[in-house]
């Protein structure tokens with residue numbers, strides 16, 4: 341039990357520190373974190389993790405060190421939204437924005453449980469207030485806007501808050517002339533908000549249209565799993581679309597398709613590799629190289645603009661200066 | 668491509684092969700013989716290089732076709748690897764296929780990001796199944812179109828490498844509207860405001876080549892060819908026999924020199940002696956130099972001037988008389 345407490349305390353301290361750095365260590369946050377750790381006990385304290393790809397027992401700290409990629413079978417385990425940010429953003433540079441946009445229950449929805457209950461449970465389980473966290477931070481010293489989805493939060497589903505936070509992030513990017521990165525992991529639209537969640541598809545896509553018109557870079561990163569209304573809106577609209585190996589990505593779920601067409605689907609159906617072969621995404625990237633490649637791609641897409649012939653287009657100079665000022 | 672690999676000789680190179688064999692045999696013997704014979708070897712070597720440069724100087728259009736189609740000729744990926752420190756390939760047309768007979772991606776030249784789009788042939792049967800012998804389908808042209816627009820958005824100059832027998836003549840290609848895919852590229856390329864440089868590196872196979880070849884500058888490697896139809900195809904249709912391929916090749920005016928003289932192209936890029944496959948490094952350096960020169964000039968223009976430069980160039984194509 342001593343060992344268990346050790347891990348628990350260490351994790352708690354780390355998380356608190358992270359939040360302090362981000363300037364958002366409110367009482368609410370701490371209690372949220374505590375709640376999270378209670379749920380996560382089993383996970384935190386297990387020295388061994390069973391690989392979901394090959395069933396091998398892996399030393400948990402080794403697995404984490406390898407960014408949760410199995411060294412034996414290369415299975416890319418799901419990450420939390422905070423882990424995503426930690427892996428991509430330079431240490432200590434992430435600032436969360438719009439975390440005050442919080443969910444409500446507009447339809448008074450109840451299935452086996454009330455939506456209000458579900459939200460509360462999801463917050464406790466995941467330690468985040470909604471299915472995406474958004475903010476700004478540096479990737480190898482290049483300032484970007486970034487959003488990372490949290491699958492543990494009601495399957496990463498998109499309701500009004502996910503839609504609003506993404507829209508605000510895209511608007512912030514457009515206003516500040518920042519490259520935008522969104523890491524998706526979602527089952528699709530959130531049924532508990534009915535038609536309102538469907539409309540988030542239109543809202544996010546529309547915000548991306550304005551980003552596109554300003555010729556700003558949007559990199560969409562698809563991770564296991566990305567489906568439904570998320571794929572059919574902001575996730576597929578990247579200037580560059582990157583996926584992690586073997587991530588399952590699609591519109592309709594495999595089972596629905598199999599039941600509809602009454603056929604068995606091939607094993608690799610809807611995998612990242614399948615999507616690439618079918619011309620839908622640009623690249624499949626190993627998690628260990630993701631940060632370097634994303635950073636390189638940002639550099640390659642912004643360096644010409646910096647050098648753009650200023651005399652020809654006065655406004656470019658101010659864009660350039662704005663970018664410089666932010667760095 | 669691996670270098671120092673045994674080069675497969677073409678028929679007109681056979682005399683050279685025989686001569687070079689004689690020389691090396693004699694050289695073996697001279698190790699044990701006197702100075703007189705060494706002199707003989709030197710003379711033979713001199714003669715050899717004279718014969719060699721004469722043969723290569725007097726190549727017929729059909730000989731050039733053979734060099735352009737040489738199985739060891741460097742392809743787009745070989746050049747990309749040699750002229751840029753980075754290469755990020757971007758895949759797919761986003762709508763259903765990643766046609767691997769056309770490749771596209773990001774490279775860097777002198778700190779400038781450049782979009783490369785090129786046809787890609789394979790080296791063996793397996794590769795050629797994947798690359799479809801460098802013959803694109805509509806999806807390939809639509810991938811190219813997506814990347815043209817991407818380049819326009821992010822102010823990336825475009826370089827296209829062209830080496831294709833032509834657009835793929837197939838059932839599915841027709842069903843998916845090959846013609847529209849090519850036509851749309853011609854229209855969209857003409858409207859871009861970023862510089863476009865096209866390099867014919869091997870076979871410039873008609874509409875299938877032009878679909879990624881509407882450019883501010885069109886450059887041709889010394890032994891490349893560019894034609895409305897293959898010499899074989901032309902002979903079969905107009906002469907009604909493939910035996911007249913040589914005649915057709917002459918009549919069509921398809922060599923780099925011909926196109927330069929016709930005012931279609933802007934530069935003939937020299938290759939290593941005998942063809943690019945003898946020295947891909949040297950040829951790549953020549954390509955890089957040509958790109959640098961043209962890019963430098965084009966980057967001095969405003970985006971609108973770049974577009975006008977290209978449109979003026981296209982507008983002036985064609986020869987006719989008026990009364």
Ligand SMILES: [Zn+2]
Nearest residue numbers: 391394410413
């Ligand atoms: Zn494993």
